[in-house]
């Protein structure tokens with residue numbers, strides 16, 4: 001069987017979400033490391049906007065983490081990570097959107113300016129933008145997430161769904177910026193995120209990323 005090819009860097013929250021999804025679904029894939037603005041022709045052909053992740057599956061190309069995941073979910077329905085139940089499906093799409101937009105945007109302001117610009121692009125980041133995101137945006141988002149996390153330990157229903165992967169993934173970027181979840185303030189997020197990031201679909205990527213961050217140098 002041909003392997004799905006994924007283009008991206010594991011430091012991207014969107015790529016990390018997709019890699020975790022592939023792991024949970026047990027779909028074999030090959031990760032082709034590309035960085036921001038990468039000229040790799042395969043990546044460029046698969047990603048019209050030059051954004052990661054992008055995918056090639058036996059000649060079929062697609063960009064955008066959610067588009068790729070919906071394609072794969074239709075192709076490999078089991079185990080379902082996007083529920084069929086209407087309310088649960090709506091909630092999963094809500095959390096995927098939350099993770100991909102406001103949460104990733106806030107983590108991106110901190111991660112890009114504190115890590116990507118100085119370490120990977122050799123230029124100064126906008127420290128004021130990163131500080132503003134951490135001070136003014138992040139607490140509100142975490143308070144909302146804390147209030148919305150059910151006792152089940154999963155964001156939707158009583159089992160893992162795409163929602164958990166989509167919202168836990170940007171948390172790694174906050175972590176890379178030194179922002180920690182304080183269990184005294186956000187106990188439910190602390191326990192939930194620890195459990196999600198420790199899953200076999202995510203733990204090896206988390207370890208690899210932490211090694212990359214320690215070295216201060218990135219390999220995509």
Ligand SMILES: N[C@@H](CCC(=O)N[C@@H](CS)C(=O)NCC(=O)O)C(=O)O
Nearest residue numbers: 012013014036051052053064065066
């Ligand atoms: N909605 C897209 C977002 C993809 C995205 O913005 N990726 C960033 C990396 S974290 C990127 O490739 N940025 C490069 C650029 O904007 O040129 C997805 O879910 O895949």
